Amino acid sequence: MLFIVLVTLNAPLSMFYTEALGMKLLRQRDVPEEKYANAFVGFGDEHSHFAVELTYNYGVTSYDVGDGFGHFAIATQDVYKLVEHIRAKGGNITREAGPVQGGTTVIAFVKDPDGYTFALVQRPIVHDPFCxxxxxxxxxxxxxxxxxxxxxxxxxxxxxxxxxxxxxxxLGYKEEDDATVLELTYNYGVTEYSKGTAYAQIAIGTDDVYKSADVVNLVTQELGGEITLQPGPIPGLNTKVTSFLDPDGWKTALVDNEDFLKELE
Structure with a gap:
């Protein structure tokens, strides 16, 4: 699974992900014919870890995060220690480390320079921090x-x-302590949210984007949503993808597994 967000291109942003959160810069690419560039960051190799794709669109200097995006979450064995590290790197701590209300799990919240919220969650065992x-x-x-x-x-x-x-x-493909998961939040009585212009999509691998698109198409007819990109190679990369919106307007891209591995070569 890959989480894709749109960002401005600046040094503090890069430092936040690598120096404050401790992610690694995994790879970069520039696609001038499509006027965008990507940086992929994560806590380990993309073959076995989840990653964030930071996308810079040429000439765009700001984005609106909106109020529908909740947060990314980072698991760590010591939230207090990570908060102090982020603070020392100039990070914006929006909720100090401490037990969650009514529970014992230690959490904290921080924001990156573009306004994305990160929850820090304490766990005794961490498989992939991006959780x-x-x-x-x-x-x-x-x-x-x-x-x-x-x-x-x-x-x-x-x-x-x-x-x-x-x-x-x-929701996930494994238990939440063993894999990156999707948290869906319903606030009583709230039926619509602003998606803003910043958050782009979740990307998930599939062995056949064409068959997957057929399945998604049937589901959208039943529950809402729509296919936004018919399956096929994307310009400049030739990786086969398809993308769709869920009934709330959140976007997901399905990426051909074999093509994705070629990107990593």
């Missing part, structure tokens, strides 16, 4: 059905919090 992406949805049950049917994700945990008027569902 979660959180999106807000207007109809939780519809969203769950969509991702189950379109992508084969499974609900691994669901929590209702009537006191704070929200419900979350964690």
């Amino acid at each position: 979660q992406i959180s999106l807000r949805v207007g109809d939780l049950e519809r969203a769950i059905k969509f991702y189950e049917k379109a992508l084969g994700l499974k609900v691994v945990r669901k929590v209702d919090n009537p006191e704070n008027k929200y419900t979350i569902a964690i």
